[in-house]
Amino acid sequence: MPVAEGVTVEGKGMTAWQRSFAQYRDRRVLLILPLGFASGLPLLLTFSTLSAWFATAGVSRATIGAFALVSTPYALKFLWSPLIDRLPPPIPIGRRRGWGIAIQVALIAATLALGSCNPKVDLTHMAALAVLVAFLSASQDVVIDAYRVEILTPDQQGPGAAMIQTGYRIAMLVSGAGALIIAARFGWFAAYATMAALLSVGMLVFTFGPEPAIPPEAEPHTNARGWDAVREWLVTAVTEPFADFMRRPMWPAIVIFIVGYKLGEAMAGVMAMPLYISIGFSLNQIAAVSKLVGFFATVIGAIIGGVVTSKLGVMRALILCGILQSAGNLFYVLQAVGGHRLDYLALCVAAENLTGAMAGTALVAYLSDLCSPAFTATQYALLSSLAAVGRTMVASSGGVLADKLGWVPFFLLTTVATIPALLLLVWIARRDPTPWRKRQDSISA
Missing domain, CATH: 1.20.1250.20 (MFS general substrate transporter like domains)
Structure with missing residues (x-):
């Protein structure tokens, strides 16, 4: 694995938070x-x-x-x-x-x-x-x-x-x-x-x-010829990346967690625009606030998420950022109750993008830690697709739930929708606290 350049030397005399920013x-x-x-x-x-x-x-x-x-x-x-x-x-x-x-x-x-x-x-x-x-x-x-x-x-x-x-x-x-x-x-x-x-x-x-x-296990084998070479390639390129992932402890629970981690954010995000329009905001108002406030909130949230992940570790960062992401949906409730107020709109957009980016950064780091060096491209592509399943699944159901429940109950529901995934993550962390790639590095060392 590559060694970070400059961090070890600069890290002397720094606090843990300073070392995290130094990355x-x-x-x-x-x-x-x-x-x-x-x-x-x-x-x-x-x-x-x-x-x-x-x-x-x-x-x-x-x-x-x-x-x-x-x-x-x-x-x-x-x-x-x-x-x-x-x-x-x-x-x-x-x-x-x-x-x-x-x-x-x-x-x-x-x-x-x-x-x-x-x-x-x-x-x-x-x-x-x-x-x-x-x-x-x-x-x-x-x-x-x-x-x-x-x-x-x-x-x-x-x-x-x-x-x-x-x-x-x-x-x-x-x-x-x-x-x-x-x-x-x-x-x-x-x-x-x-x-x-x-x-x-x-x-x-x-x-x-x-x-x-290139790790040794990813080096191509050249001895096989003809159909044997094709069969060997299919095993190493297609079958083995999935088999490798399923050899890990609690992999079904990990898959369920990945699908559910951003479920509440996705449910709220699907109905954010209809909420703003129903309250009476114009498209120009929504666009101006979203582009200005949303952009800076996302960038700041991504950087904070990276620092928190570096300082606390991936598992604890996932839990903390996941809780903040769920709490961020409460600002939709504030918007629904407060009505047509631009300051509430800016606050809602800022909270949504800040907490969502923090959780997204922690999740990307977690997915990265789950990948074996020999199959990085295949495994990360699969895991990132699983992470998108929740967003796809709720796209069609969010409107139906909002119509039946009303705005306030619906957004309260989105606030608690991620709790099962967070509880599952706590269960995973207690039984397997070390990220996969760190454990592999310690074994190879």
């Missing part, structure tokens, strides 16, 4: 910020920014809604992550860097091609290119997540998770509001070309950054 000055942790930016940049280019382009071009609402399906690759990336984990990269400069640069070159080209289309005449062509951009973006996420997990020590996973979220959030602001400003002044091709150029920051990291060492 953010480590060169490897800093490299994660531009990778998070590259990861988040393409998302809105196939979602809300593309929808805005279609709306200004007179495309029907039904067609715009149907284009939401182009984001499907993000939910299915675990299916092809074994290929990225095991196949030799197209560019022979290392397993992670080679795949990272190759995918990003293709992503830049696809983004430029999408931006050069005309939605009035090229909708079918644009659909294919949007799916391609989403597929390459999801594949890029597989490489970036694996690179982040492997390049950082277990103690740096919290700050690394904060950096990935901060870069991601900045990129969404740039590819959302930034792209719209450019499009309004210079046209849509200029907007998409600018976003494609900004993707090069990720290529710079992969070009000049270090390549994580």
Whole structure:
């Protein structure tokens, strides 16, 4: 495992909290910020920014809604992550860097091609290119997540998770509001070309950054030939990552916890916008507060979450941040009772984004600790997909519950919805308190 550069020396004479903040000055942790930016940049280019382009071009609402399906690759990336984990990269400069640069070159080209289309005449062509951009973006996420997990020590996973979220959030602001400003002044091709150029920051990291060492168990075997080689590859690339995870103590409980940890936040988030609109806030008011207050609250929350994770450890940070995340939903109750007040809206948005980012950082660090070095890309892609299951499951049920219960009881329900997952986490922590990667490091040492 890599050794953090500079932290050990600087850590002498520091308090534990100072050492936690000092992790953010480590060169490897800093490299994660531009990778998070590259990861988040393409998302809105196939979602809300593309929808805005279609709306200004007179495309029907039904067609715009149907284009939401182009984001499907993000939910299915675990299916092809074994290929990225095991196949030799197209560019022979290392397993992670080679795949990272190759995918990003293709992503830049696809983004430029999408931006050069005309939605009035090229909708079918644009659909294919949007799916391609989403597929390459999801594949890029597989490489970036694996690179982040492997390049950082277990103690740096919290700050690394904060950096990935901060870069991601900045990129969404740039590819959302930034792209719209450019499009309004210079046209849509200029907007998409600018976003494609900004993707090069990720290529710079992969070009000049270090390549994580390949663990012995991940080295390819070359003795087998023909069908034996195919069978061996299927075992090591597809079967073994899942078998490896299921050899861990209490893995079913871990899966249930991952699915349920952000369930309450997801339930509240689904109905946040309908709540604001029902109270009488205009879309401009909601957008202004969300973009300004929400952005800074998310960045601050991600950094605090990283510091707390580094100081307290992953398990205790998950519990603390999970409790704060649940308590943050009480501000929706305050908003529902207080009515049309901008100060309550700002407070609600700030609390939602601050606590959600703290919990998200702790969860990313936990998922990173669960990955074996030999199967990082495959296992992290699978675990992150499980973490999204809760958000997907409640998307359709939140409105029904809010209609039946009313705003205040509904948001009180979201406050306690995560309690079963937190209790399960306490049970897991008491029986298996050491993160998986730290235990593996101590065994290998």
